Structures are given as C-alpha cells and as structure tokens.
Amino acid sequence: MNIKQPNFPYMIRDLTTSDLDQYNALLRYAFQVTEQELATAGWRDDEIKQSKFPVLERADILGCYDGDHLISQFAVYPIQMNVFDTIYPIGFITSVSTYPEYTGLGIMSRLMYQSLVRMRQKGQSLALLYPYSIPLYRRFGWEIVSDKISYSVKDRQIPEKLQANGYVRRVEWNDPSFMDLHTRFAQKTHGCLLRNALAWEEYWRWDEDDTCVAVYFNASDLPQGYMVYLIKEDVMYIKEMIYLNRDAQKGLWKYIHAHESMIDEVRGNTYRNESIAFEMEDGDIKETIRPYIMGRIVDLDAFLAQYKGVVSGSEGRIHFEIDDPILEWNRRSTTLVFQGNRCFSSQESADLHVRMSIGTLTTLLLGYKTAGELYWLEHIQGDAEAIQLLDKILPHCPPYISDYI
Secondary structure (H helix, E strand, C coil), X not given: XXXXXCCCCCEEEECCHHHXXXXXXXXXXXXXXXXXXXXXXXXXXXXXXXXXXXXXXXXXXEEEEEXXXXXXXXXXXXXXXXXXXXXXXXXXXXXXXXXXXHCCCCHHHHHHHHHHHHHHHCCCCEEEECCCCHHHHXXXXXXXXXXXXXXXXXXXXXXXXXXXXXXXXXXXXXXXXXXXHHHHXXXXXXXXXXXXXHHHHHHHCCCCCCCEEEEEECCCCCEEEEEEEEEECCEEEEEEEEECCHHHHHHHHHHHXXXXXXXXXXXXXXXXXXXXXXXXXXXXXXXXXXXXXXXXXXXXXXXXXXXXXXXXCEEEEEEEEEECCCCHHHCEEEEEEEEECEEEEECCCCCEEEEEEHHHHHHHHCCCCCHHHHHHCCCCEECHHHHHHHHHHCCCXXXXXXXXX
C-alpha cells in the first residue's frame, strides 16, 4: 500500500522481500555494523541479508522513499506477551532507522503514527521497543516498563553449598524440552514474551558456535529450568537463565559451581528487577541496573478489555484525565472502575481524580512503578486519596522482558 500525504514530498509504502538490499543497507548504516565486526562474529554480508529475510516476510514494515531510494523504516513484529496471566497480542517495534540527511523532517513520527494505527486495526493494544533515545520516545507517549540488571560474580563468590534434588544435562539448541520450558515459563511470568519461530531465530542469530544449553531435570526427570551460556577466556557468560521453581534455580547454580576450575568469573543478566546479591553467600558482587524496554498502550479500550491486573477483591472508582501526544482515540476524560480483577471505563461520576499521560498509565498498569512513586515524581497529578487507592488495587510487579527483537 502506498501512502501519499499532502505537503509531504516523500512516499510511504510497505516494504517487501524485494526491498531486502535497501532494508539491510539502511540498518547497517544506522547501526554502524562494519565489515570487520561481521567478520569477527563469523558473518558474511550476504548472510546478514538473508538473516533479515524472514523479518521482511513476517513483520509489518513501513518505509519512506525519496523516489526509489529507501530513506527511513519502521517495523512492527507481531508477538504475544503475558500481562498478569492474560496473553496479549502485541507489537514489538524494531529496525527503526533513518539516514541522517533526512532526520528532523517529521518522517519517523509519520511512520510511527501509521504503524500504530495499523496495530490498533490488528488488535495489538500494546507496543514495546528497545529505545535508542528515552527522551525522544517519551515525547511520543512511550515510557520505561522494565529494567535489565547485569551482574559479575567472581569464582570464589559462586554459591557452593547449594543442594538440589535433580540433575543437569547439556542439550542441543533445538531440543524440545528446552524450548518448551521457555513457553511454560512465559505462561506463568508477567511481562514475558511467548517466543514464536522468528523470535527464536532472532534469539540465536548472533550466538557463537560454542554456546551451550544446559537443562535442569527434577528427580522425576521433568525439565524445570535451563541456562544458555558461553565460556570464553576464563569467563562464563550467561545469556539466559530461567527456572520454574527454587529447586531448579539451585540446581543451575550448582552446575555453574561445577565449572569453578575452568572460570574466573560469571557474567550475566537478570530481568526480574531484583538484585541477586542477596541470594549469594558472599553478596559483595558487582551489579548494574539500567532501563531496558519502553512501552505504550496503543488502544486503551482494547487493553482494558483484557486487563486482569487488579488485585483480587479490590474495588474503586477514579476519574482519569488521560493525554496522548499522538493517538487521539486515547485522549479522554473518563471514570475507570476497578472491580474484581478487572478494570473498565464508565461515564459514572467519581469523587477522586487523577491526571496523567498515556505513557505513565502504561507503566502504572504494567506494574513497573507504583502510583505513589509516579505521584512523587510528578508524573501523576491529582488527589492523594486516589493515589493511595491505586496502590491498593494495582500490583507492583515489574514485567519480566528479556527479549530484544
């Protein structure tokens, strides 16, 4: 579909697989991937192009053209996300890039708006992205919804007294027990994405050949956790560690300790928004925390229709003033009724009032920040009683989002 807009000299249209060369060239330029870096990672340029072919086939990608020349692009990758035990169809924004000589012309904002309109039409009420500029995306209604904690544990600090009832076995990367474990984990973990075929392809795309998968099995031989890791230059790099219970967590750390003579350090990431230092016998480890994923509600009515994040048994009625800088259908003055574990919009009156942006509402409903925190930071304005009520009826449970697509 071609979109020609008044007083806009460029053409917006869908990208297809025939645009692969231009799509890849723009990505390479925008993210400054050099030939040397590709060679170091063991990739050839033609392999990079082919690796992005499935994205062009399965994602919804809008491009802006100056004549026949692709100058900007914005991709929406369809995937599912667990939001308080409800599976939402969402869009993960990726491949956002513009040639520098075309920046500042409003091209990206047009691509974003058109993409969000399409998401609404497809029933994707929530969007996620990994931001290259947090202030920029905040201006368009996005807000931080998850963190990434990176840790470094010296060999002498690895827990050594942990006991587990099961055992660990290394498996192939495509072992069904490993991939099924992630699905089970995602189905019980707020914020986790349910990886489809393309998400798994992206997951493995840049890994080295020596990357290993280790699965923890309980005493009944049932898989309960796994870790993906690489040992290189005396360091164990943990790409991912998930577990369904405490026994699996202990079993995986026991497995890590079994490598004590091979490594000097363990480095990894966690997305649970909680420090691992407290779990260590020697908790004097290095941890760094940084914002990771931003999100925004695309269609508030559709999002609330599925939302089950209200604390069970809670009740309340608050009048909301909601502003959205780009999506006019989200701007409103309405009463939100919280009842049971649901939340819905009503025209009934309410004694309590709050005012916030769509980004703030997103981070609040996803549990990343409490109403009290957002009120203190002046992201919410309104009655103190309304803030207290919101913190009673909405859980503080930051999303676990580990994927970067």
